[in-house]
């Protein structure tokens with residue numbers, strides 16, 4: 219096979235891979251606010267999917283920390299809605315205020331931010347309460363956050379920590395794998 223056609227073929231594969239990742243990311247965007255609820259949606263912005271790991275920008279490190287406690291629940295719910303499963307979620311404040319168009323490398327991200335900003339699910343719509351993370355009633359953001367964080371901490375305080383990622387983990391998982399299910403899955 220001529221070298222040029224091999225290059226062309228690799229180019230096609232790469233494009234298909236990008237296309238697949240993009241579709242996957244859009245599917246996550248479409249259900250993000252549904253899964254996490256409006257309080258969390260206002261403080262987070264899914265940025266990209268890298269190797270099946272969803273990268274989420276958060277407005278503050280306090281939100282990033284508390285969402286780490288919730289990531290397993292969020293992951294389970296997300297994976298119930300998208301076709302190819304995510305393996306983990308990373309919350310980071312680093313991407314929250316990235317300027318649009320700062321350099322060429324940021325173009326992909328800024329495109330995704332624009333996509334997200336234009337996305338209908340970004341608007342907090344009235345929601346059914348059934349399968350949501352706890353949503354405190356609308357108050358000022360600080361009060362709403364404190365109430366939410368307290369709920370999360372109260373729930374996770376009773377749970378033992380995974381020795382690998384130090385996140386609160388159901389005891390059944392520790393009994394079975396000696397680590398949380400997310401860390402266990404990484405070893406499979």
Ligand SMILES: [Zn+2]
Nearest residue numbers: 380383398401
């Ligand atoms: Zn773990």
